[in-house]
Amino acid sequence: xxxxxxxxxxxxxxxxxxxxxxxxxxxxxxxxxxxxxxxxxxxxxxxxxxxxxxxxxxxxxxxxxxxxxxxxxxxxxxxxxxxxxxxxxxxxxxxxxxxxxxxxxxxxxxxxxxxxxxxxxxxxxxxxxxxxxxxxxxxxxxxxxxxxxxxxxxxxxxxxxxxxxxxxxxxxxxxxxxxxxxxxxxxxxxxxxxxxxxxxxxxxxxxxxxxxxxxxxxxxxxxxxxxxxxxxxxxxxxxxxxxxxxxxxxxxxxxxxxxxxxxxxxxxxxxxxxxxxxxxxxxxxxxxxxxxxxxxxxxxxx
Ligand SMILES: [Zn+2]
Ligand SMILES: [Zn+2]
Numbered sequence: 001x002x003x004x005x006x007x008x009x010x011x012x013x014x015x016x017x018x019x020x021x022x023x024x025x026x027x028x029x030x031x032x033x034x035x036x037x038x039x040x041x042x043x044x045x046x047x048x049x050x051x052x053x054x055x056x057x058x059x060x061x062x063x064x065x066x067x068x069x070x071x072x073x074x075x076x077x078x079x080x081x082x083x084x085x086x087x088x089x090x091x092x093x094x095x096x097x098x099x100x101x102x103x104x105x106x107x108x109x110x111x112x113x114x115x116x117x118x119x120x121x122x123x124x125x126x127x128x129x130x131x132x133x134x135x136x137x138x139x140x141x142x143x144x145x146x147x148x149x150x151x152x153x154x155x156x157x158x159x160x161x162x163x164x165x166x167x168x169x170x171x172x173x174x175x176x177x178x179x180x181x182x183x184x185x186x187x188x189x190x191x192x193x194x195x196x197x198x199x200x201x202x203x204x205x206x207x208x209x210x211x212x213x214x215x216x217x218x219x220x221x222x223x224x225x226x227x228x229x230x231x232x233x234x235x236x237x238x239x240x241x242x243x244x245x246x247x248x249x250x251x252x253x254x255x256x257x258x259x260x261x262x263x264x265x266x267x268x269x270x271x272x273x274x275x276x277x278x279x280x281x282x283x284x285x286x287x288x289x290x291x292x293x294x295x296x297x298x299x300x301x302x
Contacts, residue, residue, distance in 0.1 A: 004036040004165035004302040010048020011294045013261035024268035026296020029075040039142030040065040043171045049079035057084045066141040069097030071157040072108045091127035098156040102131035152179030153238035165302045168217040175223045177244040214252045224259035246278045256290040
């Protein structure tokens with residue numbers, strides 16, 4: 001029997017938050033496992049990937065995996081130096097992420113392990129490590145089809161769309177739905193009527209491209225980091241207010257939304273309050289979209 005699932009190993013944004021008050025949601029940073037029989041795809045290598053690595057070392061059925069990175073901010077790569085399969089010659093690991101060449105990917109992943117930041121460099125990795133060249137038409141890992149697109153986050157950042165077991169899954173860990181370039185936001189009060197109109201058109205176009213990227217997907221895992229109050233102070237940081245995330249997902253006809261990349265300062269109660277408010281928005285908009293909190297350890301059958 002075929003077994004396909006998605007499992008959350010890390011759901012925090014920015015930095016790990018292993019406080020007792022946070023553990024209902026989980027303290028580790030971004031890492032999601034997508035498994036289809038003996039094919040394993042991992043999205044991001046935050047601290048969540050460390051426990052995944054430990055589990056993989058305790059089994060023998062699987063010896064190959066692919067990791068795709070949305071980008072190289074610390075919260076998405078800092079578990080990698082502790083990922084045990086990389087240090088084992090039994091494993092084959094393929095890495096993919098933003099970069100013009102495979103060499104770019106290698107450089108970005110290896111730099112964080114250079115002295116004086118880490119005791120051993122990537123030369124100590126024993127696994128068969130392969131860095132994949134850009135694949136503009138998408139790539140595949142066994143039966144899992146993977147495509148990617150640019151999202152709004154400082155530096156080049158990808159959102160990933162996976163086709164697995166007849167389901168579509170989109171993973172967008174870091175994305176500011178209402179993104180406005182800070183240079184524009186700062187000058188907005190100086191704009192005349194024509195410039196305002198132009199700006200509105202730009203924002204509309206941006207929004208429709210965001211909607212089409214996730215249109216009708218079965219499962220959307222999306223940045224919902226901030227409350228409206230915190231977002232008002234952190235516009236341009238590259239993360240979404242949950243109100244914008246839930247409205248975007250409803251507009252795109254998403255089947256099920258997982259609120260992701262939780263702010264490390266929010267405890268379980270604050271994340272639960274965000275979830276309650278999202279459910280209220282969904283009711284008010286008379287949508288039948290499902291919406292859940294992404295929690296560490298949660299396994300979703302595909
Ligand atoms: Zn992040
Ligand atoms: Zn980031």
